[in-house]
Amino acid sequence: MAEPLAVYVHIPFCTIKCGYCDFNAYAGMDALKDAYARALLREADAARPLLAGRAIASVGFGGGTPGEFPAQHIAALLERLRDLAPFEPGAEVTLEVNPGTSSPPYLRGLRAAGVTRLSIGAQSFRAAELAFLDRIHSPEATAAAVAAARDAGFESVSLDLIYGLPGQPLGAWLESIRAALRLEPDHVSCYALTVEDGTPLAARIARGDVEPPDPDLAADMYEAASALLDAAGFRQYELSNWARPGHESRHNRAYWTDRDYLALGAGAHGYLAGERYENIAHPRAYIAAVEAAPPGQPRPALARVTTPALPAQVADWLALRLRLLEGFAPAEFERRWAVPLEAAAGSVLRELAEAGLLELAPRVRLTARGRLLHGEIAARLLVCLEQTAPRLPRLAARAAPPAPPYAAPK
Structure with a gap:
């Protein structure tokens, strides 16, 4: 299963x-x-x-x-x-x-x-x-x-x-x-x-x-x-x-941990097989769409589906994991993205650690001061990944899983 x-x-x-x-x-x-x-x-x-x-x-x-x-x-x-x-x-x-x-x-x-x-x-x-x-x-x-x-x-x-x-x-x-x-x-x-x-x-x-x-x-x-x-x-x-x-x-x-979640209801957001999707927002329009949907459509109220660009995917993963006080082990990043954390974002992580915002060992996690600046830290990580991700082909390959059979037309 x-x-x-x-x-x-x-x-x-x-x-x-x-x-x-x-x-x-x-x-x-x-x-x-x-x-x-x-x-x-x-x-x-x-x-x-x-x-x-x-x-x-x-x-x-x-x-x-x-x-x-x-x-x-x-x-x-x-x-x-x-x-x-x-x-x-x-x-x-x-x-x-x-x-x-x-x-x-x-x-x-x-x-x-x-x-x-x-x-x-x-x-x-x-x-x-x-x-x-x-x-x-x-x-x-x-x-x-x-x-x-x-x-x-x-x-x-x-x-x-x-x-x-x-x-x-x-x-x-x-x-x-x-x-x-x-x-x-x-x-x-x-x-x-x-x-x-x-x-x-x-x-x-x-x-x-x-x-x-x-x-x-x-x-x-x-x-x-x-x-x-x-x-x-x-x-x-x-x-x-x-x-x-x-x-x-x-x-x-x-x-917070990159797991799939199914969305039901007006305006609900879901995440399945690397795709982020959103239902029609207004309750009346949502009801009408569900009632009118043809059989076999597994997401009958779908408004939009997006697969974020590679840097955004990785930055989202890091930002969400850093919301948890336990943070994450560098090995978890490598298992998910198939490249070492150092190769993807090592330089900015070291800068954040030197500024007292981040701990790097044994787990990567925010300090008490870093928790006050989570949004700014997430933005710094995205800028870094926009520069490094295109140079990491293994990362790009890992971030683009085959489209699931239930994916809606784009």
Whole structure:
């Protein structure tokens, strides 16, 4: 049997769309949910050739807010996936919910459906910050959601938090961390607020209504959060993620370690046999495409397929592996790309190590300072590989596997 793969399912529905969000998410489309559920089942059925001979290691429901999707639809899709491919023993099934809109009966329904890990979008434990972020729940609702998740039988509960808000004091951020820890989660994710083009938040900043985030203060917040979480017994295993032992996100690890993942749903992104692909984004257009697709099309809602240029492929591999605090062994790079790491990127890696941003032995991994500059390091690696990759024919050959029989026409 081929290597197990992950399955990502995109649920694009939200109660409201937050002003900072640029995800493929839509409010006011509840009437589409039943039709969307039927389209997901049809897309999963069509993917049978992609699942042949493979087991499913994990399923991740993202969005949007998957917790706004009826539990019976989640259950039906998981049952269909189990009919199409075996689940690995202990396969992880993660779903994101918002506090305040996830009732105890709903959470019990998710647990009965086979969801094993719950990610709760707390974002902050200060009412004013939640209002700024357009969140409709209260800090108390997060505590109630965690209690309801435990009562429903979830043994792995994660809290998501956002830092670096305009005008947010360091002390306020640390109080949110402490409030999260008082709820005794198994996992905490901390994300810096980013200002994305085209969002209402970007427009407010452009008008001068809101100050832009302070990157230096955000860096201080990141380091302070890491110290607090470490002292509380959480191990940082990825740039934005901390977990108690045994509660690391196995699904997200597929993204960071170059493993295949199947995409289902509107705007979902997948990665199979070296190809990156994306589904049609709008829910109505996605439903129409799935319903109209001819039999035998394994990706009926496909919007685009790309095979990144060789330097980008290798730079992506390095950047994603460096997100993990464990980094990677040079031998892993050589097994994947058929050339020594030194030949591909040795010069820039040494420069980064001399600058105190990278460790090179026994594994290649970011230092604490390097974690603050991951984006800049990834950009440096891409520039280096654009110069070296064309001179490494074995690397080019390894990066271009034969097209799979299910590849869509370009």
